[in-house]
Amino acid sequence: MIPPFLHINGLRKTYGPVVATEHVELSIKEGEFMTFLGPSGSGKSTTLYILAGFQDPDTGDIRLRGRSILGVPSHKRNIGMVFQRYTLFPHLSVGENVAFPLRVRRLPQAEITRKVRRALELVRLGGFEERKPASLSGGQQQRVALARALVYDPPVLLMDEPLSALDKKLREEIQYEIRRIHRETGVTILYVTHDQEEALRLSDRIAIFNAGRIEQVGTGAELYTSPATHFVADFIGDSSFLDGTIAAVEGRCADLRLGDGTLARRIPLHAPGRPGQRAELMLRPERIELSPDPGPDGASLPVLVQDVTFLGNITDVVALTAWNAPVTVRLGFMHPLSGRLTRGDRLWIRWAAETVHAFPRD
Amino acid sequence: MASRVTTESPVHAASGGVGPAAGHAGSATVPALRRRPSGLALALPALVLLLAFFALPVVLFLARSVTEPQPGFQNYAALFGGPTYLRILLNTFIVGGVVTAVTALLAFPVAWALAIMPPRWSALLFGIIVLSMWTNLLARTYAWMVLLQQTGVINRMLQALGIIDEPLRLVNNLVGVTIGMVYIMLPFMILPLTGVIRKIDPMILQAASLCGATRGQAFRRILLPLAAPGLAAGGLMVFVMSLGYFVTPALLGGTSNMMMGQLVAQQVQSLTNWGLGAAAAFVLLAVTLLLYAMQIRLLGRPEGMR
Numbered sequence: 001m002i003p004p005f006l007h008i009n010g011l012r013k014t015y016g017p018v019v020a021t022e023h024v025e026l027s028i029k030e031g032e033f034m035t036f037l038g039p040s041g042s043g044k045s046t047t048l049y050i051l052a053g054f055q056d057p058d059t060g061d062i063r064l065r066g067r068s069i070l071g072v073p074s075h076k077r078n079i080g081m082v083f084q085r086y087t088l089f090p091h092l093s094v095g096e097n098v099a100f101p102l103r104v105r106r107l108p109q110a111e112i113t114r115k116v117r118r119a120l121e122l123v124r125l126g127g128f129e130e131r132k133p134a135s136l137s138g139g140q141q142q143r144v145a146l147a148r149a150l151v152y153d154p155p156v157l158l159m160d161e162p163l164s165a166l167d168k169k170l171r172e173e174i175q176y177e178i179r180r181i182h183r184e185t186g187v188t189i190l191y192v193t194h195d196q197e198e199a200l201r202l203s204d205r206i207a208i209f210n211a212g213r214i215e216q217v218g219t220g221a222e223l224y225t226s227p228a229t230h231f232v233a234d235f236i237g238d239s240s241f242l243d244g245t246i247a248a249v250e251g252r253c254a255d256l257r258l259g260d261g262t263l264a265r266r267i268p269l270h271a272p273g274r275p276g277q278r279a280e281l282m283l284r285p286e287r288i289e290l291s292p293d294p295g296p297d298g299a300s301l302p303v304l305v306q307d308v309t310f311l312g313n314i315t316d317v318v319a320l321t322a323w324n325a326p327v328t329v330r331l332g333f334m335h336p337l338s339g340r341l342t343r344g345d346r347l348w349i350r351w352a353a354e355t356v357h358a359f360p361r362d
Numbered sequence: 363m364a365s366r367v368t369t370e371s372p373v374h375a376a377s378g379g380v381g382p383a384a385g386h387a388g389s390a391t392v393p394a395l396r397r398r399p400s401g402l403a404l405a406l407p408a409l410v411l412l413l414a415f416f417a418l419p420v421v422l423f424l425a426r427s428v429t430e431p432q433p434g435f436q437n438y439a440a441l442f443g444g445p446t447y448l449r450i451l452l453n454t455f456i457v458g459g460v461v462t463a464v465t466a467l468l469a470f471p472v473a474w475a476l477a478i479m480p481p482r483w484s485a486l487l488f489g490i491i492v493l494s495m496w497t498n499l500l501a502r503t504y505a506w507m508v509l510l511q512q513t514g515v516i517n518r519m520l521q522a523l524g525i526i527d528e529p530l531r532l533v534n535n536l537v538g539v540t541i542g543m544v545y546i547m548l549p550f551m552i553l554p555l556t557g558v559i560r561k562i563d564p565m566i567l568q569a570a571s572l573c574g575a576t577r578g579q580a581f582r583r584i585l586l587p588l589a590a591p592g593l594a595a596g597g598l599m600v601f602v603m604s605l606g607y608f609v610t611p612a613l614l615g616g617t618s619n620m621m622m623g624q625l626v627a628q629q630v631q632s633l634t635n636w637g638l639g640a641a642a643a644f645v646l647l648a649v650t651l652l653l654y655a656m657q658i659r660l661l662g663r664p665e666g667m668r
Contacts, residue, residue, distance in 0.1 A: 052568075052572055053572075054568055073571075074571040075572070075574050075575055075576055076574075079572060080572070083565055083568075083569060085563060087565045087566050087569040089566060089570070089588075090566075091587045091588055100570070100575070101575075104575045104576070104579045145569075148573065149572075152573075152574065
């Protein structure tokens with residue numbers, strides 16, 4: 001069997017009594033754009049630093065093309081990295097910054113000149129060779145950092161929240177650039193972020209980190225449509241959760257008794273559950289329907305409109321169930337009710353069984 | 363005058379907070395409010411004091427180099443004309459250069475350690491370094507004499523360990539002067555260097571490492587150039603102080619490597635030859651100013667002197 005391009009195997013790292021990351025298990029394909037997504041302190045950056053060689057794991061292994069890289073010091077790993085903070089060498093010009101990895105590798109001058117020009121053209125900063133980093137904008141500095149990390153054709157490029165210091169508009173612009181550069185170079189990218197929109201926009205696959213572990217790995221669509229855990233469901237997309245009790249189990253589906261006694265029928269279960277167990281019903285705001293009439297039995301609930309927020313192309317409605325649990329519903333601009341709702345309206349939410357999920361509680 | 367400034371600022375702050383209209387009304391009066399008193403009157407007593415008790419005596423002393431024993435440049439002719447004084451001048455620069463270089467070599471790792479240590483430990487180490495500066499100079503220099511002399515602690519220990527047969531000559535020569543002066547100069551190099559190294563983001567060195575730079579390459583190509591302003595500021599301070607040093611060369615140095623400071627003292631104190639002493643002092647001052655001008659030209663004004 002061909003070993004995976006990059007394999008992270010059972011990684012564990014502790015700082016004293018604090019477990020930063022454990023049981024990290026991941027295979028990455030050559031040329032893949034993989035994002036580590038999670039809140040701060042979830043172990044995603046620690047995993048990246050171990051890959052970069054800044055930290056050693058307590059246990060576990062990382063294999064690149066079948067060979068362990070843990071014994072290899074940072075400067076021999078041949079891995080590229082773009083950092084959260086600006087890390088250009090302030091005393092060197094843009095051209096010399098990009099040339100630096102080639103100079104320490106003692107390449108001939110003609111080749112250095114050629115590669116530096118090509119790398120700067122790749123990040124659309126051709127002609128900036130003589131400028132000093134301090135004279136560039138934040139976005140330009142990160143693009144130079146990207147050129148510096150790619151100029152020596154590393155097999156893997158690590159990016160540690162490289163856009164977090166930039167404003168939203170610039171961030172989107174550079175996200176687009178990163179996608180283009182990924183397409184043009186075919187480099188394998190490991191990208192760390194806490195911004196779910198950024199992760200969805202950029203990645204082939206996303207690994208969701210929580211409390212030091214990977215909760216789920218999958219494409220954005222997989223994570224959205226079939227979240228494996230409550231945490232993933234909460235982190236990808238906005239969701240509302242309603243408390244209930246499992247009334248009956250049938251295969252991988254269950255009937256849920258909700259707070260006002262309504263029975264939600266045939267809800268897909270995300271873990272084995274048994275009757276009598278408490279469970280949460282997850283509702284995606286854009287996948288539930290708001291209507292003046294009740295839907296078919298077992299797939300609707302009466303609600304009271306609490307708050308209406310107009311957001312341009314969409315309108316967010318927060319409604320309360322009979323037992324005062326909030327549910328968010330998102331209406332498109334063309335929705336017949338859009339612009340006609342006010343606080344205190346009595347309506348119904350309706351859902352199709354395959355678009356909702358139930359997470360049994362331990 | 364200070365009270366005027368404090369009464370003005372709340373008015374100015376309030377005008378900005380009231381609203382656009384109030385802001386406009388306020389801005390019309392801003393030029394008048396912004397005009398700051400130059401503070402010359404406040405500084406005047408200190409300036410008079412400095413002029414009368416510092417600048418004037420120096421000028422009077424230096425003037426003696428062209429007025430004694432008779433008007434003319436004969437003192438400078440004597441200083442640069444014969445091999446004796448030129449030798450002393452050269453020796454002064456050699457000692458200054460060696461001391462500066464050795465100080466820089468020793469100070470760099472200490473400054474690096476201070477910069478990356480946890481704050482509590484670096485504060486402690488800082489305290490120890492500063493404490494050494496407060497200890498009497500003469501006492502420290504005599505202590506080195508005791509340690510370094512032929513029958514001193516260091517020679518005895520090395521002989522007892524069988525490392526050397528004959529005692530090493532560690533005093534009354536360049537070695538003794540260098541050891542004694544480096545010890546005194548170290549804080550003046552460590553302090554500016556630490557300040558500069560602290561401002562270097564450690565991530566930059568990690569980035570260099572991932573780019574493929576070995577520790578040596580990262581040091582040479584990244585850390586050293588970034589620390590250069592600190593080295594230059596500390597180096598200039600140490601070199602200039604070394605040029606005029608008297609106590610340490612007098613106690614730990616030999617007669618064959620006399621320095622300018624000793625020459626000035628000898629001429630003025632022992633020979634009451636104020637003219638030649640003043641000329642030697644002027645040469646030192648001129649060299650110092652020249653070096654300072656060069657540093658500003660090359661690296662801009664050093665930190666803290668802006």
